[in-house]
Amino acid sequence: MTASDFSSPVSRTTLSIAALAVIGALFTLGFACAVPLAAFAAISAMSFDRRTALLATGAAWLANQAAGFAFLHYPIDGETLAWGAALGAIALISCEAAGLAARRISGVAGLSAAFVAAFVAYEGSLLLIDAGLGLLEHVDFLGATRILLINACAFGGLSALKSIASSTSLRRKRASSLSARHA
Template structure:
């Protein structure tokens, strides 16, 4: 596929969503249960219109689950399946939180706001579920800090790649139209 063939917004979106799914596969292999879904949700929210942001976030989650259950041998138990589904819903909620936060600010401030909103929505949702099922003793400040740092580094890397790509001529052609804001 040539750059010329990627002239339609749909082609660019599909390629970008596919790239995020591939990154998800790599992160899953490296971090297993600590995949930075909040970072993926935030970069999706600031890179795509609402529909494609949710599709991208869902694709990232699905790729993570496919690798986890297919190759990393996550147990096929009700609890594991329920947590997997919950993580998918939480990732989508995080994407929406990031999208709403990024609409208030532009540039780096908007990107940071999107990331922080996604992370707070993600971790806050997990905390609410833990509280509801009586697992608050699992809450660990150092563990949460580790997850924050993984997400922050991943988001920073995604933001840097997005910025670099949009500053090159080929990158401008690939990313043109991806950041269109549609409600």
């Protein structure tokens, strides 16, 4: 493979989604059930069109599940599978919320709004499920704060990686257009 093999938009998108999935799996190994799916949803919404953002978010969730079952030995029972499916659906809802915020607000404020919308949708959905199951007594402020911090740090890191990748891509495009003009 050559560098030009990765220059098409489809190749870059596929590579970006694969990178998010790998990062999602690595986060799972470090944080298990506290993987920052809201952060993945927000960065996906900020990086891709709606359909591709949902695909990228789903890929991060699937990698999380695969790593959890393969390496962390999540139990294979109805409750675990149901929670896994619920987290996948909630991640997609979070991606939609982030995309909606990003389309309404631009710039740094849009970036922040996308993250907040994704996180509120994610945690709000979990609270609704907990309330429906009568599990609200298991919700604690310190746990929610920990999840917020993990998601915020992950979103910051993913945003930084996105900026680095974008600036590298722009430099490559400029260099190739200069080469073409001088040829």
